[in-house]
Amino acid sequence: xRIAIPKERGVGENRVAASVEVIGKLTALGCTVVIExxxxxxxxxxxxxxxxxxxxxxxxxAATVKGADMVWxxxxxxxxxxxxxxxGQIVAASLSALTDPQGAEMLSKSGVTGFAMELxxxxxxxxxxxxxxxxxNLAGYKAVLNAADTYGRAFPMMMTAAGTVPPARAFIxxxxxxxxxxxxTAKRLGAAVSATDVRPAxxxxxxxxxxxxxxxxxxxxxxxxxxxxxxxxxxxxxxxKQKQKVRDHLPKQDIVVTTALIPGRPAPKLxxxxxxxxxxxxxxxxxxxxxxxxxxxxxxxxxIFTTPNGVIIDGxxxxxxxxxxxxxxxxxxxxxxxxxxxxxxxxxKFAFDEEDKTVEGTMVCKDGKITNERVSxxxxxxxxxxxxxxxxxxxxxxxxxxxxxxxx
Numbered sequence: 550x551r552i553a554i555p556k557e558r559g560v561g562e563n564r565v566a567a568s569v570e571v572i573g574k575l576t577a578l579g580c581t582v583v584i585e586x587x588x589x590x591x592x593x594x595x596x597x598x599x600x601x602x603x604x605x606x607x608x609x610x611a612a613t614v615k616g617a618d619m620v621w622x623x624x625x626x627x628x629x630x631x632x633x634x635x636x637g638q639i640v641a642a643s644l645s646a647l648t649d650p651q652g653a654e655m656l657s658k659s660g661v662t663g664f665a666m667e668l669x670x671x672x673x674x675x676x677x678x679x680x681x682x683x684x685x686n687l688a689g690y691k692a693v694l695n696a697a698d699t700y701g702r703a704f705p706m707m708m709t710a711a712g713t714v715p716p717a718r719a720f721i722x723x724x725x726x727x728x729x730x731x732x733x734t735a736k737r738l739g740a741a742v743s744a745t746d747v748r749p750a751x752x753x754x755x756x757x758x759x760x761x762x763x764x765x766x767x768x769x770x771x772x773x774x775x776x777x778x779x780x781x782x783x784x785x786x787x788x789x790k791q792k793q794k795v796r797d798h799l800p801k802q803d804i805v806v807t808t809a810l811i812p813g814r815p816a817p818k819l820x821x822x823x824x825x826x827x828x829x830x831x832x833x834x835x836x837x838x839x840x841x842x843x844x845x846x847x848x849x850x851x852x853i854f855t856t857p858n859g860v861i862i863d864g865x866x867x868x869x870x871x872x873x874x875x876x877x878x879x880x881x882x883x884x885x886x887x888x889x890x891x892x893x894x895x896x897x898k899f900a901f902d903e904e905d906k907t908v909e910g911t912m913v914c915k916d917g918k919i920t921n922e923r924v925s926x927x928x929x930x931x932x933x934x935x936x937x938x939x940x941x942x943x944x945x946x947x948x949x950x951x952x953x954x955x956x957x
Contacts, residue, residue, distance in 0.1 A: 550580045550898050551616035555610050556588035559624050561866065563591025563873035564880060566621040569602040571881040576603040578889070579897050585613040592873040605755020614638070617897065623877075623885050625652045636660030639899070640842070641884055642679055643667045646913045646921065647813030648841075650928035651763060653921075657914035666883065667812075668746075670910040678887040682726045683879040688868035689730030689808065692835045693719070693885025695868070696804045699853070699861050700833050718801060721760070722807035722819055722844065724751035727837055732758045739927060740804065742823070747783055752875045763798060765791045788817070795819065800827045807844035813927055816841035819856045833921070839864035889913075899933045 552575060565588045572582050575881045582604040600785055607613040609641060611633050614620055622642035634640065639662045646653045656663040666680045676682065677774045697704055700717065707714035719735040721728050724746035735742045736759045744755045744819065745763040752762045769787050783791075799805065799820070805828075809817050816838035816848035825834070825847050836843045839850040847856060848864040854860050869876040893900045901908050913921040919928065 550578075550619070551584050551617045552580050553607075553614045554584045554588060554604075555620065555622060555630070556585040557591075558627070561855045561870060562624060563870045563892045564623045564877045565589045565592050565594070565873075566623050566877070566881055566884060567594075567599065567604070567706055568878040568881040569594070569598060570878065572599060572602040572604050574885055574889070578892055578894075581605065583607050583613050583617065585610060587879070588934050589595065589835040591870075592877040593661050593770045594874065594877075619888070621881075622778050623880060624721045625649065626656065628655065631655050631659050632886050634659045634661050638662070639901075640664065641666060641888065644913060645922045647927050650919075650924050650931055653913045653924050654928060655918060657917055657919055660917055660918075661914070662912065663914040664887075664908075664911045665913045665924070666887070666911060666923070668913070668923070669887075674904060675907050675910075678883050680880055680883045681881055682913045684869040684876060685727040685808075687872050687876050687879070688735050688837060689806075691868045691871050692727070692806050692808075692837050693731050693738065693804070694865055695865070695871075696806065696833045696835045699863060700804060701831050702803070703739075705737075717803040718743070719804040719806070720744065720763075720771050720798060720802040721806050721808070722746075722753055722795070723810075723837075724748070725808060725810075727808040728806070729754060730756065731808065732760045735804065735806075736760065743792070743798070743802075747787070747791075750874075760806035783817075791819070792821065792824075796827065799824050802828065802831065803832050805832070805833065806837065808837045809844050810838050810841055813923070816844050818844060818846055820845040820847075822846050825856055825860050825862070828858070831858075831861075833861045833863065837868065840866050847886045874921060877911065 557564060567584055575582050584599050584604045586606050586608055600606060604805055612631060617638060619639040625642060625644045627843055637957050641664040643664060644653055644665035646668060653663060663799060669679045704717045706716040711895050717740045719740040719742045721731045721744040724744050732742050732744055742760040743763055744760050753763045791811055804951050807819055809819055834845055836845050836848040838844045840846050843864060845862060848862055850864050851866050853863045891901045903909060913924045919925050
């Protein structure tokens with residue numbers, strides 16, 4: 550069984566879907582692990598370290614995936630990479646299958662079996678396989694460290710001979726895995742922490758970490774969680790109530806970390822321009838939802854900037870990549886925990902049980918077809934929009950051509 554681990558080529562992507570520990574576990578099963586040269590460079594893991602762990606090093610992407618039974622990646626294969634994959638290969642990665650269903654369709658046309666690890670079902674057995682949780686945990690931690698680095702004052706209360714320094718006030722919006730880690734990190738740094746979430750169950754979690762919960766509408770929040778443990782998109786009237794609560798709360802805050810995401814949808818706008826304008830100069834907003842458009846109306850994805858009233862908005866992307874060595878290690882463990890139960894010792898190969906919930910939930914394509922219903926729906930929704938855009942372009946071209954003819 551040959552497992553290929555290519556180098557990630559995305560801008561700012563320092564992670565790699567391998568770790569020394571996991572390579573050891575794979576080789577112990579009898580697998581051959583092939584890693585592309587310099588794949589671990591951004592995660593402080595040189596090629597020699599992988600060699601010492603038992604892996605082979607290949608010169609480029611094509612050489613890495615050639616003859617491989619399975620390919621592990623952090624990010625989805627690019628069009629060029631997909632063209633080098635062969636029918637029957639298995640790809641396990643974060644495929645962004647709901648936000649970019651065309652990417653899953655492209656993989657299916659290559660004849661590969663694709664596992665979108667971000668679609669791992671939220672069941673207790675799958676916790677060790679959940680890449681969203683492992684990476685979000687690190688992102689929540691890093692978001693607060695980034696805020697502390699940007700904030701121009703101290704976080705904890707300090708009693709000094711020169712006077713008392715009050716603690717920073719940190720407000721966490723969204724209490725999922727990332728939000729809980731952000732609360733815990735802000736508390737460790739000495740901040741006075743408050744938090745809010747649409748799911749009522751998070752109230753106790755916030756309290757257990759020493760934070761105060763900002764409640765919006767307890768009755769509406771009873772129906773705010775899906776069976777899979779994700780937040781639902783709330784009705785407009787809820788967001789109006791939430792905005793008023795937040796509008797009253799924000800002027801007192803020094804640090805705000807927003808984490809609200811809905812799978813496959815644009816990030817909900819929780820902080821409006823007028824709310825930012827009500828905040829004090831020097832306050833910091835770290836928008837962890839920047840990749841999905843941001844929870845703050847003023848966020849510029851990929852940038853840090855200061856507003857005219859002195860509020861710093863941090864919209865940097867891919868926070869786990871800023872902790873690449875740890876993030877890579879956890880990602881690799883997630884992948885190993887996912888595939889290892891399906892390893893057949895007699896044949897020395899992986900035989901995935903398609904009735905297993907973890908397999909059924911993450912498999913998006915096989916034998917040239919899209920196999921995941923949610924991805925199929927997302928693809929269907931994208932296609933009419935694409936046709937509409939094409940029709941508009943065609944109409945615009947005809948109008949231009951007509952004008953040109955008249956002009957001639």
